[in-house]
Amino acid sequence: MKTFPVGGVHPPENKITAGTAIKHLPLPASVAIPVSQHIGEPAVVEVNKGDTVKTGQVIARSKGFVSTNIHSSVSGKVSKIDTILDSTGFRQTAVFIDTEGDEWLETIDRTDSIPAGIKFSSEEIIKKCLESGIVGLGGATFPSHVKLTVPAGKRCDTLIINGAECEPYLTSDHRLMLEKAREILIGTSILMKALKVNKALIGIENNKPDAISQLSGLAKEFQGITVHSLKVKYPQGAEKQLIKALINREVPSGRLPLDVNAVVHNVGTAFAVYEAVQKNKPLFERVVTITGRSVLNPGNYFVRTGTPVRSLIEAAGGLPEDTGKVISGGPMMGKAIPNIDVPVVKGTSGIVLIPRNESERTVIRPCIRCAKCVAACALNLEPYLLMALSEKNEFERAERERITDCMECGSCSYTCPAGRPLLDYIRLGKATVIKMARKRMSN
Amino acid sequence: MGHTIIITVITLGLLALFAAVILYFIAQKFKVFEDPRIDEVLAVLPAANCGGCGFAGCRNFAEAIVKAEIFEGLNCPVGGAPIMEEAAKIMGKVAPVVDPLVAVLLCNGTPEHRPHTSVYDGVPDCRIAHNLYIGETDCSYGCLGKSDCVRACPFGAMYMNTGTGLPVILDDKCVACGNCVKACPRNLIELRKKAKKDRKIYVACSNCDKGGPARRACKVACIACSKCEKACKFDAITIVNNLAYIDATKCTFCRKCVTECPTNSILEINFPPRKPAVETEVEVVKVNPDV
Numbered sequence: 001m002k003t004f005p006v007g008g009v010h011p012p013e014n015k016i017t018a019g020t021a022i023k024h025l026p027l028p029a030s031v032a033i034p035v036s037q038h039i040g041e042p043a044v045v046e047v048n049k050g051d052t053v054k055t056g057q058v059i060a061r062s063k064g065f066v067s068t069n070i071h072s073s074v075s076g077k078v079s080k081i082d083t084i085l086d087s088t089g090f091r092q093t094a095v096f097i098d099t100e101g102d103e104w105l106e107t108i109d110r111t112d113s114i115p116a117g118i119k120f121s122s123e124e125i126i127k128k129c130l131e132s133g134i135v136g137l138g139g140a141t142f143p144s145h146v147k148l149t150v151p152a153g154k155r156c157d158t159l160i161i162n163g164a165e166c167e168p169y170l171t172s173d174h175r176l177m178l179e180k181a182r183e184i185l186i187g188t189s190i191l192m193k194a195l196k197v198n199k200a201l202i203g204i205e206n207n208k209p210d211a212i213s214q215l216s217g218l219a220k221e222f223q224g225i226t227v228h229s230l231k232v233k234y235p236q237g238a239e240k241q242l243i244k245a246l247i248n249r250e251v252p253s254g255r256l257p258l259d260v261n262a263v264v265h266n267v268g269t270a271f272a273v274y275e276a277v278q279k280n281k282p283l284f285e286r287v288v289t290i291t292g293r294s295v296l297n298p299g300n301y302f303v304r305t306g307t308p309v310r311s312l313i314e315a316a317g318g319l320p321e322d323t324g325k326v327i328s329g330g331p332m333m334g335k336a337i338p339n340i341d342v343p344v345v346k347g348t349s350g351i352v353l354i355p356r357n358e359s360e361r362t363v364i365r366p367c368i369r370c371a372k373c374v375a376a377c378a379l380n381l382e383p384y385l386l387m388a389l390s391e392k393n394e395f396e397r398a399e400r401e402r403i404t405d406c407m408e409c410g411s412c413s414y415t416c417p418a419g420r421p422l423l424d425y426i427r428l429g430k431a432t433v434i435k436m437a438r439k440r441m442s443n
Numbered sequence: 444m445g446h447t448i449i450i451t452v453i454t455l456g457l458l459a460l461f462a463a464v465i466l467y468f469i470a471q472k473f474k475v476f477e478d479p480r481i482d483e484v485l486a487v488l489p490a491a492n493c494g495g496c497g498f499a500g501c502r503n504f505a506e507a508i509v510k511a512e513i514f515e516g517l518n519c520p521v522g523g524a525p526i527m528e529e530a531a532k533i534m535g536k537v538a539p540v541v542d543p544l545v546a547v548l549l550c551n552g553t554p555e556h557r558p559h560t561s562v563y564d565g566v567p568d569c570r571i572a573h574n575l576y577i578g579e580t581d582c583s584y585g586c587l588g589k590s591d592c593v594r595a596c597p598f599g600a601m602y603m604n605t606g607t608g609l610p611v612i613l614d615d616k617c618v619a620c621g622n623c624v625k626a627c628p629r630n631l632i633e634l635r636k637k638a639k640k641d642r643k644i645y646v647a648c649s650n651c652d653k654g655g656p657a658r659r660a661c662k663v664a665c666i667a668c669s670k671c672e673k674a675c676k677f678d679a680i681t682i683v684n685n686l687a688y689i690d691a692t693k694c695t696f697c698r699k700c701v702t703e704c705p706t707n708s709i710l711e712i713n714f715p716p717r718k719p720a721v722e723t724e725v726e727v728v729k730v731n732p733d734v
Contacts, residue, residue, distance in 0.1 A: 089576025
């Protein structure tokens, strides 16, 4: 069984919603669509207060190369352009739209047909990804057109599609692979064409045998696509770990997958690319898992971007009384949201309601030098050291200890028997080091 | 038996003498000359090693004083003028007069002014909270209340007021070393010129948002209405980045701006109570400096 060789942890899977089919969430009365739902420059708002917009219409246009378009997810009237607290925990500019029905742009193909033939060139596909606002739907929300543009001097020979979904609780990718298998495979072929590669590997953790058999059965019809099962181990779905597991190449410290001639995209992104290219449908809805042990009706939903988390929770039977934290994303890498009016964005893969007794922080005790964190780190870092350096403001040394390599998977904090907030401090150190490096660059 | 002891003592004694002679010559050969005045200056310094002078510790500062041609830019905020004069006397120079400073907190977001919108149960460290999200209130500029400044103060001049959730600075203990200024990730602490009777007038807000959002986040936020700027006859008030700033070197403590401010974001501290006629209009902030 394939997996990555160093580190990793085994958190309880808790995939409560694995057997629940994806439903469409009813349209909310109003949406708040942040203009920055991706890594990079925020998009520039193109509509004004009082404008009438249709579903799928561009409301904010990309600015700069690492940026992408934002589309309206409902049809209605723009009520205001204001800031909103979003799932990052900070205030961002957002376009508020009052829903008046659901009138889609005429260019979007809403039929049930699944066209397989790709009639676009590589450049046209990349352009379509930008126009449709496609970003990495695994959670990092990196604009896909940037990832598909192979810079001069670099070469890509393998496309990897990430269906690992190693985060506990989340099942959005799992359900998508079961219900939209053909679409995902067509999307993969489109991505292969855009990257001009003839080999694609789909990696799925073997706790999803139904998805593996479904996809590998269908993959026979597609040239160059193979499906591989992976051992269940967190963080199997991390880019570098997936590359190591599937094609046994190691991405060097501080480099990108493209440096080992590979590109990784999520299954959700492959589906979004399929919709953008074959159906002309921009990215304005995604699958979100709403789950938690005390939730009455946990499930998977197609949710329009900008929908308040509140409506999602209501659809799942309301907020359980013992809720301690509402996490946007998975319990390992997700972030607790400050209130439930936060909008669902392109990167929201799930909403997990954690009961109070599970969400409480443990007492911070002294480090006992057991090195469990070192053993858990999939990137060969020394989390205890990085934490100590960040705590003492020794950021130059932290940089030398490769703090920026950390992908913030949280395995170290998860495994620490002394309950030390390792990742909290590493995140602080990483942010400070990145700021320092930017300052150096600009000088 | 006695014989052995005598031999041992003599042998070791000779060895010690031999080693002492060698060490003496080596010490002479590699002697490093150090200006004796460094130790003299060091003796008058407060030995707090707080770093307020901009040097790593008191000894580095003493070395800098001895090396310096003129005293410009050298100041020990802890000792102030008397200590600098003494150090200058040792060097046979004159110390320039530096105004003593005191730290003030540019935020007045108590729970009643700035209601909590979420609960932070992470690491009690302001830097982490600031890096993570907007904070427990809706103000992304205000005090996070996790005591980084209090921990940074080497003089015990700060403590956390659990009622307001804000740090309190004790004027009589604060020496303006600036450690709290560096510790605050939101840059909420300013070193201001100390005035007679510890009187202070300053804008206790750092919110750079426009009026509307600032007011929604906090009742006593500066909304940059520029009323104070117009009221000030001494050009001490400027508005930059949606925030009023009172220049302590120009301020004459006339208190006009305090009465003008519609959000009570300008604080007047250690002033006698106003005449009753005025007091009906303005809420005077009472601060007890001896807590």
